[in-house]
Amino acid sequence: MSKHTRIQVALPVPLRETFDYLLGDEISQPPPTGARVRVPFAGRELIGVVLGHSDDGNLEPGKLKSLQAVLDRSPVIPSELISLIRWSANYYQCPLGEALQAALPTLLRQGDMPTYKADSSILPWQLTPEGQGLPDTALPRAPRQAELLKYLRDYGPQTWPHLKEVGFNRDALKKLHQRGLIEQSQSPKQAPSREQALALNPEQQVALDAITLDQFQTYLLEGTTGSGKTEIYLQAISRLFTRDSRAQALILVPEIGLAPQTIQRFQRRFGSAKVVALHSGLSDRERLNAWVRACDASAQIIIGTRSAIFTPLPHAGLIIVDEEHDASFKQQEGFRYCARDLACLRGKTLNIPVILGSATPALETLHNALRDRFTHLQLTRRASNHPPPRIQLVDSSDISAQQGLSEQSLSAINHHLKAGNQVLVFLNRRGYAPTLQCHDCGNQILCRHCDARLTLHHQPRHLHCHHCDWQQPVLSHCPICNSHRLVALGQGTERSEEFLTQYFPDTDIIRIDRDSTRTKNALSDKLERVHQGAPCILVGTQMIAKGHHFRNLTLAVILDVDSGLLSADFRGPERMGQLITQVAGRAGREQKPGEVILQSRNQNHPLLQLLVSGDYQAFSRALLTEREVTRMPPFSHLALIRADAPVADTAAQFLQVVRHFADAYTANLGAELLGPMPALMEKRGNRYRFLMQVKSDSRAAINQLCQLLVEYIGTLKTHRALRWSIDVDPQEMN
Incomplete structure (x- = not known):
């Protein structure tokens, strides 16, 4: 290969093209496709990904710059993943260089080597003879220490990275060590005894037997809350390992909060050595270590959030997407991909099965199952054989x-x-x-940067915009009429906690939301208080709506269920039903019967009546009928072109120009345009937001029109303060 060979490089810049570089005199071997290189670009150094080699191009060799360094001798992104990311960048209208960067761990983007770097001085912690002799109830005033002691007793010696991964903190470790109850072993960790598989009920067995592991097929595992979907995941992976001892399984979960408990469950079954986690709660080094272990196949089970879909898997055998309906699988900024949909595409490319699990499947997924594009596996009763909770509506x-x-x-x-x-x-x-409202003139205190009311917080006391994060002190008087009679209207979790503390003074009230769990280990500490089983009232948001198993929780009271019914977003009723069903599923999961109370001002609403009857299938099919009548997804496909700017006219006029161009193509492509129109919240963070909706019965038409729009916008001279984006298959209509 000559020095004039052009190396095609994708760079992390908002330009929809690749760039040619020469090898340079100091580089003897051309980098392989998928390797990283360091290159000069616009007066700075960037790290890009090699996409190939060529001997010709538009520019003369004398006008091309040379590579500064080749960082990898072998690809960090295998060809299979490059193909997936190419397709994704094209479909979701993202520059390829930015999409490739999003698929890499942070340290690799910064130029670090893809090597595992663990602290060799870290040895597993184990119980001392004194610790082994203590009963589980020996530390009643130190619940975190007692939990750690019990964990080491149940699962044997564990390294600090593992203990941290499953939710323990250094303070508990240090105090147990000071008490002489634990010590560091001087030998490597031994494999602990593993949890045995649970006996499956007939429905679970039928579902497991239907999963074929030697070819691609997408399975929708629709199972009521508590029906034992995770056990099917575990036993499907066990069968996979029996077929191929080197095989790897990728499990995607929607939120960081669900990752630790999922990790623990899989480690108990397969041993901690086989399981790694990939999520934003880890440090950059921990993420890279897990990524490297997945790449070299020393880890066989990879559990991660959305971005883990891009993890290299040399021996991929199964992909599982748990809680597949969750909107957090859709990236909302930059590279706006949907990890659930890419899981199906990757499974097809790799010819491996994909399992989508949920008690409340997304209507798009359910539609594919009903049309036999996916194999539909159903679990209609709880694994414990106990009846579902009784649901009742209460007038609020x-x-x-x-x-x-x-x-x-x-x-x-x-x-x-x-x-x-x-x-x-x-x-x-x-x-x-x-909201905080003046009693005399009715003025509500608004955010100065958004079209939103400021939320009143008491801990600490301040006014807070949950959209742009603006904060200010609580006002002493109305800025309009100077009245001092300012009234807090409505209910938040803090107010509910305050009221319940007064009403039930002898009961432990545990609030779990983003505000109460900001500090490290706060969430795990609060969940541990619940798991201890003593009577308590848990006040929380959607952080605790799914995935959690509270053995002694028998009643769920859901406040303000009407917001989904009144939503301007067409997905509002669907998400309301999913949320209610998921929250209801927390009650009565063990021996005791469960009860659910829904407080509503619209008790006779037909959708609520279906949910009260416990028939989520009827509820989801009623929504599908509505969507078919209105030709909304999954019976059509959408894309949103968004624009925002400090001046409203700048964004609106930009979209009007784009609309004028698009009008010439919509009839031939079978597409429809709606807008430009203000977003549901027009002003946010001192920027005015407008959008235009593209709708068609054909995905190909959406893709073709969006590509034309991207090319056209690239020719426009737009205002420097204008920002625009295209969101294909949007989950948020704002």
């Missing part, structure tokens, strides 16, 4: 804003607490109150 129209709970709800809470059980009060609104 006369409830005072101060308490937020009806007398019927309070009576039920008191009854369950007296029986020694736990209660969940669910409200998907953090803070003390959603």
Whole structure:
């Protein structure tokens, strides 16, 4: 290969093209496709990914710059993944260089080597003879230490990185060591005894037997909450390992909060040596270490959030997407991919099965199953054989804003607490109150940067915009009429916690939301208090709506279920039904029967009546019928062109120009345009937001029109303050 051979490089810049470089005199061997290189670009150094070699191009060799360094002798992104990312960048209208960068761990983007670097001085922690002799109840005033002691007793010696990964903190470790109850072993960790597989009920066995592991097929595992979907995942992986001892399984979970408990479950079954985690809660080094172990196949089970879909898997055998309906699988900025959909595409490319699991499948997924594009596996009853919780509607129209709970709800809470059980009060609104209003003139305190009301918080006391993060002190008087009578209206989790603390003074009230779990280990500490089983009231947001197994929780009270019914987003009712069903599934998962109370001002709404009957299948099919009548997804396909700028006219006029260009193509392509129109929240963060909707029955038409728009916008001279984006298959219509 000559020195004039052009190396095609994708760079992390917002330009939809690749760039040619020469080898240079100091580089003797051309880098392979998928390797990283360091190159000069516009007066700076960038790290790009090699996409190939060529002997010709538009520029003369004398005008090309040379590579500065080749960072990898072998590809860090295998050809299979490059193909997936190429397709994704084209479909989601993202520059290829930015998409490739998004697929790499942070340290690789910065130029670090793809090597595993663990601290060799870290040895596993184990119980001392004194620790082995202590009962589980020996540390009643130190629950975190007691939990760590029990964990080491149950699962044997563990390294600090593993203990950190499953939620323990150094303080508990240090204090147990000071007490002489644990010590560091001087030999490598031995493989612990593993948890045995559970016996499957007939429905679970039928579902497991239907999964074919030697070819591609997408399976929708639709199972009611508590039906044992995770056990099917575990046993499917066990069968995979029996077929091929080197095989790897990728498990995607929607949120960091679900990752630790999922990791623990899989480690108990397969041993910690085989399992790694990939999520944003880890340090950059920990993420790279896990990525390297997946690449060299020393890790066989990779559990991660959205971006883990781009992890290299040399021996891929199975992909699982748990809680597949969750909107967090869709990236909302930059490279706007959907990890669930890419999991299906990657499974097809690799010829391996894909399992999509959910108690409340996304309507798009359900539609594919009903049309036999996916194999539909159903679990209609709980694995414990206990009946689902009883659901009842309670009229909330006369409830005072101060308490937020009806007398019927309070009576039920008191009854369950007296029986020694736990209660969940669910409200998907953090803070003390959603607005502060003047009693005299009716003025509501608004964010100065957004079209939004400021939320009142008490801990600490301030006003906070949850859209742009603006914060300010609580006002002493109305800025319009100078009245001092400012009233907190509405209910947030802080206010619910305050009221319940006063109403049930002898009961432990545990609030779990983004505000109460900001500090390290706060979430795991609060969950541990719940898992201890003592009577308590858990007040929380959607952070605790899914995936958690609270053995002693028998009542769930859901406040303000009407917001989904009144949503301007066409997905609002679907998400409301999913959320209610997921929250209801936390109650009565063990021997005791469960109960769910829905507080609503619209008790006779037909969708709520379907949910109360416990028939989520009827609910989802009713929504599918509505979508078919209105020709909304999954019966059509959407893309949103968004624009925002400090001046409203700048964004609106930009989209009007784009609309004028697109009008010439819509008829031939069978597409429809709606807009430009203001976003549901027009002003956010001092920027005015507008959008235009593209709709068609054909994905190909959407893709073709979006490509034409991208090319056209590239020719426009836009205002420097204007920002625009294209979101294909949007999950948020704002």
